[in-house]
Amino acid sequence: MITLPPGRFTPLFKTADNAGPVLVDAFMLDVHPVTNSDFLAFVSRHPAWRRSRVPRIFAETSYLSHWTSDLTVPASQTHSPVTEVSWFAAKAYCRAQNKRLPRVAEREYVMSKVPAARLLAWYAQPPPHVLPDVNRGRADAYGIKDLAGPVWEWTLDFNAMAAGQATENDTRFACGGAAVGAVKTGDYATFMRYAFRGSLKANYTLKSLGFRCAKEKS
Amino acid sequence: MKAWRRRSVLYFTALLALTAGLCAFYLAKTPEKPGALEDIVGQETAVLTDAPAVPPPITRHHPTRVIVHLEVLEHVGRLADGVTYTFWTFGGHVPGKFIRVREGDLVEFHLDNNPANKMPHNIDLHAVNGPGGGAASSFTAPGHSSLFTFRALNPGLYVYHCATAPVAMHIANGMYGLILVEPKAGLPKVDHEYYVMQGEFYTKGAYGDAGLQPFSMTKALNEKPDYVVFNGAVGALLDGKALSAKTGETVRLYVGNGGPNLTSSFHVIGEILDTLRQDGGTSISHNVQTTTLPPGGSMIAEFKVETPGTYIMVDHAVTRAFNKGALAQIKVSGPENKAIYSGKISDTVYLPEGPNIQAIGPEAPPAPVTANKAERIALGMKVFANNCAACHQATGLGLPGAFPPLAQSDFLNADPKRAIRVVTGGLTGKVTVNGKTFDGVMPAWQLPDEEIAGVLTFVYNSWGNAGHDVTASDVKTNRVAPGANGPQDAP
Numbered sequence: 001m002i003t004l005p006p007g008r009f010t011p012l013f014k015t016a017d018n019a020g021p022v023l024v025d026a027f028m029l030d031v032h033p034v035t036n037s038d039f040l041a042f043v044s045r046h047p048a049w050r051r052s053r054v055p056r057i058f059a060e061t062s063y064l065s066h067w068t069s070d071l072t073v074p075a076s077q078t079h080s081p082v083t084e085v086s087w088f089a090a091k092a093y094c095r096a097q098n099k100r101l102p103r104v105a106e107r108e109y110v111m112s113k114v115p116a117a118r119l120l121a122w123y124a125q126p127p128p129h130v131l132p133d134v135n136r137g138r139a140d141a142y143g144i145k146d147l148a149g150p151v152w153e154w155t156l157d158f159n160a161m162a163a164g165q166a167t168e169n170d171t172r173f174a175c176g177g178a179a180v181g182a183v184k185t186g187d188y189a190t191f192m193r194y195a196f197r198g199s200l201k202a203n204y205t206l207k208s209l210g211f212r213c214a215k216e217k218s
Numbered sequence: 219m220k221a222w223r224r225r226s227v228l229y230f231t232a233l234l235a236l237t238a239g240l241c242a243f244y245l246a247k248t249p250e251k252p253g254a255l256e257d258i259v260g261q262e263t264a265v266l267t268d269a270p271a272v273p274p275p276i277t278r279h280h281p282t283r284v285i286v287h288l289e290v291l292e293h294v295g296r297l298a299d300g301v302t303y304t305f306w307t308f309g310g311h312v313p314g315k316f317i318r319v320r321e322g323d324l325v326e327f328h329l330d331n332n333p334a335n336k337m338p339h340n341i342d343l344h345a346v347n348g349p350g351g352g353a354a355s356s357f358t359a360p361g362h363s364s365l366f367t368f369r370a371l372n373p374g375l376y377v378y379h380c381a382t383a384p385v386a387m388h389i390a391n392g393m394y395g396l397i398l399v400e401p402k403a404g405l406p407k408v409d410h411e412y413y414v415m416q417g418e419f420y421t422k423g424a425y426g427d428a429g430l431q432p433f434s435m436t437k438a439l440n441e442k443p444d445y446v447v448f449n450g451a452v453g454a455l456l457d458g459k460a461l462s463a464k465t466g467e468t469v470r471l472y473v474g475n476g477g478p479n480l481t482s483s484f485h486v487i488g489e490i491l492d493t494l495r496q497d498g499g500t501s502i503s504h505n506v507q508t509t510t511l512p513p514g515g516s517m518i519a520e521f522k523v524e525t526p527g528t529y530i531m532v533d534h535a536v537t538r539a540f541n542k543g544a545l546a547q548i549k550v551s552g553p554e555n556k557a558i559y560s561g562k563i564s565d566t567v568y569l570p571e572g573p574n575i576q577a578i579g580p581e582a583p584p585a586p587v588t589a590n591k592a593e594r595i596a597l598g599m600k601v602f603a604n605n606c607a608a609c610h611q612a613t614g615l616g617l618p619g620a621f622p623p624l625a626q627s628d629f630l631n632a633d634p635k636r637a638i639r640v641v642t643g644g645l646t647g648k649v650t651v652n653g654k655t656f657d658g659v660m661p662a663w664q665l666p667d668e669e670i671a672g673v674l675t676f677v678y679n680s681w682g683n684a685g686h687d688v689t690a691s692d693v694k695t696n697r698v699a700p701g702a703n704g705p706q707d708a709p
Contacts, residue, residue, distance in 0.1 A: 062333065062361060116435070124304045124432040126292055127336060152336070188435050191384040192337065199338030199359040199382075206360050208336050 001028040002143050003217055009112040011105070012182055012190050024109040029102060030212035032134035032145045033081035033153065034093060036073040039064075042093050044071060049089055056203070059086035063205040080131035081151045081210040087202040090154045090211040099213035101156035104197070106214060111193065113141035114148050119189035122149030127208055151210035158197045255369065256281050258324045263287075266315035269449045270461055272411040272472060273318040276400050281322035288315060289330040290339045290358075290380075290393075297419060297445060298452035298543065300428040305450070306337065306380070306391040312450025313415035313476060314378065314395025321373040321402045326365070327352065333361035338382055343368070344514065345376035345397050353381040373401035375498030375516040377474050386478045390420055390438055392450060394476030396516060401500070408520060409467035414455065414546060416484070416511065416533060417476035418443035425542060441479040446538035448531065448546040455531070455546035463523050465552030470520045474498075477513025483534035484511050486519075486548070488527070493520040508534050523550045525559040567659050588668055591675060591687045598676025601669045606677075609660075614681040620658060622651035625681030634674065634686045635696045641670050642693070643702035662700035667693040 008021035043049045043064075050070040051063050062084050067073055085093075087101075094100050111119075118140065127150070137145035184190070200209075261283035265273040291310050297303040308314025319325055329341050338359050342351035346368045355366035379385075380393035394417060420438040421431035425445060437443060448455055455461060463469050475482045491506040498516035509517055523529070531546040532539035539545050554561065588594045603612070606624075610616050614625035624630055629651045630637055644662030648655055663670065667690040674688040 120435060121432055123336065124430075126294060126304060127334060186435070186439050188384040188387050188438075192387075195383045196338055196359075199357055201359075204359055204362070207333050208360060 001030055001215060003028050004106075004110065004142055007109060009105075009109040010183055011108065012184065012187065012194050014183055022105060024105050026217040027102070027106055028215040028217055029106070029110065029142075029144055030099075030214070031143065032137050033151055033210045033212045034090075035079050035134055036067070036082045037078045039082040039085065039093060040071065040073050042096055046092070046096065049092060054086075054089070058088040058203055060203050060205050062207075063089070065205075066207075076130050079133040079135055081134060081146070083131065083151055083207055083210045084205040085154075085209075085211065086205050087154050087158065087200070089205075091156070093211075094213035097213055099215045101154055101211060102214035104155045104157050104160060107153065107155045108190070108193075110141055110144065111147060111190070116187065116189040118148040119192075123189070123192055125149075152193075152196055152206070152208055154209065154211040155197065158200055159202070256322050258283050261285060261326075264317055264319065264325075266309065266317060267413070268309065268311045268315060269313050269413040269415060270455060272316055272398075272413050275404060275407075275411075276318060276320045277404075278320055279402075281320060281324065283324045283326055284319045285326045285328070286317055287328045287330060288317075288341070289332055290335060291332050292335045292337065294430060296451050297421070297431065297447075298426065301421075301423075301426065301452075302430045303419065303421065304391070304430070304432075306335075306339070306388060306393050308341070308378070308380075308393060308395050312392035312394075312417065313413070313474065314393070316395065316413045316472070317378075317397040318400060319370050319397070320400050321370060323370045323399075324367055325370055326367050327356070328363055328365050329356040329358050330363045331358040331360050335360040337388075339380050339388065339393070340364070340382050341378055342381040343376060343378040343397055345370055345372065345374070345378070345399050347371055350381060351378075357382065370399045373399045373500065375399075375472055375474070375495070375518050377476065377514050377516055379476060379514065386438055387433060387435070389476055389478035390418070390433060392417065392419075392476075394474070396472055396474045398472060405470070405518075406520070408470040410461070410463050411470045411472065412461050413472050414448050414531065415450075415474040415476055416446065416448055416480075416482045416544065417450065418478070418480050418542075419445035419447065421445065438478075443480070444542065446480060446533060446542040446544040448544060452543035453545075457547070460528070460547035460549045462549050462551070465523060465526050465550055465555060468520060468522050469548065470518065472516070472518055473511060474516040475511040475513050479513060480533075480535075480538070481513065482511040482544075483508050484517070485509075485532050485534040486521070487530040487532060489521050489523070489529050489548075491519040491521055494518070523548070525555050526550050526552050569659070569661055586668065588672060588690070591679075594672045594675040594687065594689075595679050596672075597669065598672035598674065601665065601673040602676055605663060605665070606673065614677070618654070620656070622649060622654070622656045624677050624683070626683060627651050630677070631684040634678070634688055634692070637674055637677075638670065638688065638693050638696040639698045639703060641665075641674065642697035642700070644700055645703050664700070667691075667697070670697070 004027055006026045008023055010021045047053060052070050054063055063086060064084050066084055091101055131150050134146060139145050140147035259280045259282055264284050264286045267273050288308050290308060292304060292306045294302050295305045305312050331339050338357060340353045340356040340358060342353040344351055346352045348368060352366055356364045358364040376397050378395050378397055380388035382388050420434045420443045422434045423431050473484055485508040494503050494506045494509055495518035496503055498518060511517060527550055529548040533544040588597055609621040610624050616623040641663050645660040648657045670693045671688045671690045678684055678686040
């Protein structure tokens with residue numbers, strides 16, 4: 001893991017009590033996304049998370065559907081980021097490593113150091129059939145790799161904006177009105193990340209969605 | 219399972235159940251306005267077509283439940299020759315599938331977001347009466363499908379588009395199409411119906427730069443696209459892919475503008491829009507040349523094609539047509555109709571103010587009077603420089619194949635009186651000078667006698683010519699009316 005220094009970033013949306021930068025404490029973050037082989041080790045030790053056993057409420061039907069069986073990862077994807085994992089599964093994985101998922105603020109803080117052009121370039125490319133080996137990833141900020149693709153990543157509080165407003169998460173990014181209240185309306189790369197998170201539910205298992213873990217600074 | 223926290227399981231279960239319950243309650247309470255709406259009879263699956271095709275007219279006389287499945291696909295396609303782009307599409311192409319329903323229909327709309335896609339998407343149909351035009355109800359993560367229904371209350375031609383943030387990028391990547399809510403009485407029968415939609419693309423490279431071009435956020439924010447195209451690519455409706463009709467047939471165009479930013483000045487070169495449903499609504503105007511299509515707007519135009527040939531559709535903000543791709547064609551075949559349009563009858567040289575006159579401005583000052591040959595040569599030098607040197611050249615050598623030489627010209631030196639006639643009357647047709655044939659036009663020079671005398675004297679006394687002295691009185695005696703000289707024989 002890599003320790004990130006404390007710092008500030010400006011959230012995309014203003015809140016009633018803050019339109020400016022917010023402080024993020026120092027924290028630790030995995031160098032690269034969790035791989036299929038990492039996740040295989042986890043489900044081997046935690047049978048409840050094998051794809052034949054996981055309840056639908058915790059992971060929808062496409063959970064780990066790119067694996068050939070409960071405990072078989074295609075050889076070409078061993079070191080690729082694991083995808084088709086739900087928030088519940090990602091959260092359980094991190095806990096099993098004595099880690100946790102990064103918070104939205106932590107994710108946005110580190111992403112604020114990645115050039116928008118790099119993100120837009122990833123967004124513009126259709127995904128490859130086989131996701132690349134994480135060991136060949138590019139360091140995007142602080143030595144942390146693969147931040148601008150090849151996968152989206154879960155965050156601990158991805159649906160935090162929904163808190164107290166049951167429909168807010170669904171509608172905010174669904175209209176031109178998304179620009180209302182945004183600090184930087186020209187920051188499309190960040191808008192896409194917020195919109196993507198806004199489209200998720202915790203049991204979703206998407207082809208382009210993986211995760212990495214974080215930890216408090218030791 | 220021991221890893222679960224019971225409490226969070228309960229919490230999420232309760233939350234999901236509550237959400238589901240609320241949705242069910244909401245759906246059940248969705249107003250049907252009993253009495254205000256006709257009964258829905260039966261159901262059918264909508265016929266969806268890719269541009270430029272349009273689904274067949276609806277022949278039903280009652281409203282039904284129309285099931286629409288529209289799949290969002292993100293994929294690389296051709297933007298121009300040698301140029302590719304990652305399009306985000308409703309149904310695989312730009313523009314999206316054409317949807318056709320009848321006024322009063324209940325539309326059951328399924329938005330399917332392909333699992334291979336990276337982005338969440340949704341749809342705002344301008345035909346919907348409801349918040350976001352369906353946008354909030356159709357916000358869908360990749361690998362998911364959303365369902366909502368709406369009643370097609372208002373007849374007309376409506377744009378639909380993705381409305382997910384950042385909206386401008388989703389639309390700029392191609393996420394727009396048209397839905398026709400056909401009036402209960404239907405539309406008048408025509409021979410051809412076509413689907414055309416304008417949109418602009420903001421690429422990192424300039425127009426024509428080869429390779430996969432990423433979206434340019436900077437150009438989008440500045441509203442400076444490199445591509446303005448019909449049906450999603452440069453040349454999508456040109457040559458082999460042009461629209462077609464035969465003379466005497468009627469054509470109906472369903473035209474939309476996806477934008478995201480530019481207003482189109484839609485025009486069909488060589489056609490008048492006989493009937494125009496401006497803005498895709500119910501008000502009809504006739505005999506329109508150019509119509510405005512705002513982003514997110516549409517129109518329906520009908521016209522009869524009278525004469526054969528190629529008719530070009532453009533955005534009449536013409537830089538977009540000439541330099542950015544906004545060109546499409548309708549090829550009309552069939553017999554000529556000379557009574558309506560003759561085609562080119564002849565092509566002749568055009569000279570203003572009559573057959574062979576080169577008029578000098580009315581404000582020209584009176585010409586000076588010359589007393590002798592030297593003064594005539596001096597005056598003639600200026601007249602020559604101002605009027606003759608452009609063609610015959612300052613050297614008097616003319617230009618081979620175009621303008622005959624005056625220097626040591628057998629034609630010129632043989633006959634000063636003929637020279638006066640040529641300058642005053644002009645000369646059209648074949649003339650042989652020093653053995654070379656020229657077939658051009660020399661205009662008649664509306665110059666005073668003194669100036670013509672001067673210029674001829676200057677020419678006769680330059681470049682080894684015969685040295686004649688031509689006076690104003692010679693000119694007066696020998697001048698002819700403009701156009702008097704037909705083709706000249708060789709001397």
